[in-house]
Amino acid sequence: MAAPLTRPAKNPPPRAASPSGGPAAPKSPGGPGARRGQRRAVALFMVPFFALFTAVTVLPMFYAAWMSLFREESSGLGFGGTERVFAGFGNFTEALGNEAFLRSFGHIAFYCVLYIPAMVGGALILALLVDSAMARARRFFQIAYFLPHAVPGLIASLIWLYLYTPGLSPVTDVLDALGANWNFFGQDEAIYSVVNISAWQWTGYNMIIFYAGLQAVPREVLEAATVDGSGALRTALQVKVPMIRPTVVLTLLFTCVGAIQLFDAPKLVQLRANTMGEDWSPTMFIYTVAFKGHDYGLAAASSLLLALVAGLLSFVVTKLGNRWKAS
Amino acid sequence: MSCTHRTTRLALVASAASLALLTTACGGGSGSDASGPGDGKPVTLTFWSATAGAKETAEAFNKTHSDIKVKFSLVPAGPEGVTKLSNAVKGGNAPDITTMDYSALPEYASEGNLEDLTPSSGELVKKEFPEAVQSLVNLGGSTWAVPFDVTPIQLYYRKDLFKKFGVEVPTTWAEYRTAAEKIHQGDPNLTITNFGGGDPALLSGLAWQAGARWYGTKDDAWKVNIDEPASRKVAAYWDGLLKDGLASKTPLWGEGETKERATGKVATIIGAAWSAGNFPVSYPDSKGKWGIAPLPTWDGTPSTGMYGGTSYIVPKGSKHTEAAAEFIKWVTTDPKAMTARLSSLKTPSSALPANEGMRAAAAKEFDSSYFGDQDVYQLAGEAADTIVPGWTWGPVQQQVTSAQMAAGGDHTKMLSAGQAKGESAVTDRGLKLAK
Numbered sequence: 001m002a003a004p005l006t007r008p009a010k011n012p013p014p015r016a017a018s019p020s021g022g023p024a025a026p027k028s029p030g031g032p033g034a035r036r037g038q039r040r041a042v043a044l045f046m047v048p049f050f051a052l053f054t055a056v057t058v059l060p061m062f063y064a065a066w067m068s069l070f071r072e073e074s075s076g077l078g079f080g081g082t083e084r085v086f087a088g089f090g091n092f093t094e095a096l097g098n099e100a101f102l103r104s105f106g107h108i109a110f111y112c113v114l115y116i117p118a119m120v121g122g123a124l125i126l127a128l129l130v131d132s133a134m135a136r137a138r139r140f141f142q143i144a145y146f147l148p149h150a151v152p153g154l155i156a157s158l159i160w161l162y163l164y165t166p167g168l169s170p171v172t173d174v175l176d177a178l179g180a181n182w183n184f185f186g187q188d189e190a191i192y193s194v195v196n197i198s199a200w201q202w203t204g205y206n207m208i209i210f211y212a213g214l215q216a217v218p219r220e221v222l223e224a225a226t227v228d229g230s231g232a233l234r235t236a237l238q239v240k241v242p243m244i245r246p247t248v249v250l251t252l253l254f255t256c257v258g259a260i261q262l263f264d265a266p267k268l269v270q271l272r273a274n275t276m277g278e279d280w281s282p283t284m285f286i287y288t289v290a291f292k293g294h295d296y297g298l299a300a301a302s303s304l305l306l307a308l309v310a311g312l313l314s315f316v317v318t319k320l321g322n323r324w325k326a327s
Numbered sequence: 328m329s330c331t332h333r334t335t336r337l338a339l340v341a342s343a344a345s346l347a348l349l350t351t352a353c354g355g356g357s358g359s360d361a362s363g364p365g366d367g368k369p370v371t372l373t374f375w376s377a378t379a380g381a382k383e384t385a386e387a388f389n390k391t392h393s394d395i396k397v398k399f400s401l402v403p404a405g406p407e408g409v410t411k412l413s414n415a416v417k418g419g420n421a422p423d424i425t426t427m428d429y430s431a432l433p434e435y436a437s438e439g440n441l442e443d444l445t446p447s448s449g450e451l452v453k454k455e456f457p458e459a460v461q462s463l464v465n466l467g468g469s470t471w472a473v474p475f476d477v478t479p480i481q482l483y484y485r486k487d488l489f490k491k492f493g494v495e496v497p498t499t500w501a502e503y504r505t506a507a508e509k510i511h512q513g514d515p516n517l518t519i520t521n522f523g524g525g526d527p528a529l530l531s532g533l534a535w536q537a538g539a540r541w542y543g544t545k546d547d548a549w550k551v552n553i554d555e556p557a558s559r560k561v562a563a564y565w566d567g568l569l570k571d572g573l574a575s576k577t578p579l580w581g582e583g584e585t586k587e588r589a590t591g592k593v594a595t596i597i598g599a600a601w602s603a604g605n606f607p608v609s610y611p612d613s614k615g616k617w618g619i620a621p622l623p624t625w626d627g628t629p630s631t632g633m634y635g636g637t638s639y640i641v642p643k644g645s646k647h648t649e650a651a652a653e654f655i656k657w658v659t660t661d662p663k664a665m666t667a668r669l670s671s672l673k674t675p676s677s678a679l680p681a682n683e684g685m686r687a688a689a690a691k692e693f694d695s696s697y698f699g700d701q702d703v704y705q706l707a708g709e710a711a712d713t714i715v716p717g718w719t720w721g722p723v724q725q726q727v728t729s730a731q732m733a734a735g736g737d738h739t740k741m742l743s744a745g746q747a748k749g750e751s752a753v754t755d756r757g758l759k760l761a762k
Contacts, residue, residue: 073757074437076547077467078722081439081643167583185578187735272578274524275735291410292725293752294438 068300091301100279107280112259115195122203127210128236145204157268160197185273197265206251213244249321256317260310282306370650371396373422377404380668387667395650416440421642423651429463429636430720436471437722442641445470447652455660459714460681464638467544472638473655474681478599479631479710480532486618488594496620503623507573510594520595522565524579525736527728534558535632535718537625542721548759554746562738585609599634600707604677607697614697619706629713662688679707723752
């Protein structure tokens with residue numbers, strides 16, 4: 001079962017991430033004609049991807065752009081139905097002036113501050129532990145850590161919802177018995193509940209990626225470090241981590257793009273933690289505006305703004321990451 | 328036959344196959360065959376519903392009618408179903424008939440998503456249905472839906488707990504509070520009811536009972552009147568019970584609430600007529616312990632509000648409004664439809680039909696033994712007669728509900744948040760707001 005592509009990369013990974021600079025074309029024995037045939041085969045194999053990509057990503061984006069330029073106007077009591085009027089950039093200014101929309105980005109920023117260090121740090125520590133010389137049963141740990149990711153996000157969120165619900169959850173029972181009064185759905189606590197669900201889902205996944213990166217660290221380098229008297233901890237932090245920087249940067253990029261599109265975990269937590277509001281994250285805001293407010297123009301404009309922010313964010317993270325890699 | 332040709336051909340086949348696979352996988356439903364009356368063939372109607380027993384109802388209709396055929400599809404309940412419908416209307420593939428909550432009707436009507444049923448069903452609604460529900464389906468001088476059930480709020484109470492603590496069945500809200508204090512003093516683990524999570528639908532029903540009217544129309548403008556004295560009185564009353572620990576704050580509709588009720592932690596449940604059917608299923612161990620009484624009142628005059636409820640509508644764009652009206656008439660007023668629906672249910676339904684002629688058929692199918700010797704339908708019918716008339720829902724109720732949910736169980740705040748959201752949402756949609 002392949003991992004679902006829940007996080008579409010808006011732009012190709014930075015060149016530097018593939019150390020060889022892309023695979024070199026293999027020398028085919030059949031001469032130039034054969035190479036042409038091969039290229040044709042490659043092109044043909046890519047047709048389904050591009051056809052679908054156009055149908056389900058590019059065209060809807062154009063359609064959203066078109067929709068974002070219009071408003072549905074009613075008059076009086078509205079029983080006469082609605083009328084589409086051209087709004088120009090009115091929907092965009094409305095979105096940018098919408099407090100709830102702006103607040104939702106604030107929520108995500110705070111979420112990132114909590115989530116990224118915890119998740120990336122956790123994944124890195126786990127990967128280094130499994131990669132350390134003392135580790136036993138590596139296959140087992142790899143699979144065990146990856147398992148949470150194999151559970152679809154919606155299902156995971158539902159299970160966590162049970163674990164958060166007082167009266168049903170063994171977790172809350174234990175906390176109560178200890179005298180700790182923690183309300184997972186409280187106004188201030190709900191965000192930690194969301195962070196926890198995300199971390200549970202993604203830590204193992206990213207640990208596998210880091211672990212794969214660590215496998216590529218040349219063994220001679222590690223031997224040299226040992227001969228030079230570097231202990232296990234120092235080797236991990238000062239030899240191994242710098243060597244998988246590109247992977248870490250890539251993970252950060254994916255995580256940021258994923259975070260800004262956060263939907264299912266907060267949507268489900270919000271069912272119980274009503275104070276979060278139905279527009280807690282940008283995607284929830286868009287969903288609510290479209291399907292509860294029936295304002296498709298504003299929803300389309302907000303979606304495009306969200307895509308823009310995600311693109312900018314990727315750009316910034318890549319730039320920073322490259323600088324960090326070069327240092 | 329060189330290998331490269333083979334790869335090319337293989338790639339071609341693989342590409343074609345994968346695309347074909349995907350197009351079949353996401354193939355949408357085809358439109359209904361538009362055969363009109365007069366060409367000898369029966370008219371085919373598409374019918375969407377999330378209600379239990381709707382499928383069997385449609386089958387029973389098809390058995391007894393030759394000129395109309397109803398094709399049924401199950402849709403998700405709640406907000407998802409509503410969303411699906413508005414998208415279908417936008418996409419031009421809406422069904423001919425579907426069911427809709429009373430509270431969502433004005434929203435749909437005011438977007439032009441409903442067919443005006445005045446010519447086909449206006450008379451039916453006037454003649455066959457109680458006045459209290461007429462104001463829910465008649466808006467701005469037109470009929471937009473045909474009522475299916477009425478949902479008077481009633482009091483379900485634990486007879487054994489009341490006896491144990493020497494409490495009489497309360498007839499006023501003041502007595503209800505006294506009962507709450509008595510029970511809580513007798514056993515601090517018990518509360519009078521769960522009122523957690525701030526349920527906007529229940530709050531509106533209790534405000535309705537107190538004489539509030541959250542919405543109305545004045546000429547060609549909508550009135551939004553949520554944060555008003557009668558509602559404030561209700562909100563303050565419940566916030567007081569919650570503050571003093573007399574009502575519990577368990578999240579609504581959750582498993583925690585069910586557990587609390589099943590294990591005798593709450594002495595009453597404030598529910599609608601349809602709630603009775605859930606008791607044998609959700610709290611089977613408490614058989615014989617629950618009784619039903621009219622909802623306590625503010626001034627001693629019997630009165631109640633409504634909590635939920637469903638109607639039948641014809642979405643905009645249906646080509647068979649006449650045939651649809653015939654099916655709707657059958658399903659809302661013909662006892663045979665009721666019998667077909669109820670006899671197919673796996674769990675009992677106690678929904679009270681709005682049409683009085685249907686009630687006997689419905690009562691016959693319901694096993695009242697859970698409630699001892701009380702006649703559930705009889706009591707619900709009596710409660711329905713005391714529903715305060717004149718309530719109308721507004722065109723932005725979904726958004727108001729969302730804003731109220733976010734108030735986090737503070738009922739007074741729910742009113743102010745609802746008022747603010749209601750006003751801004753009406754003007755955002757370009758509708759007129761009465762000053």
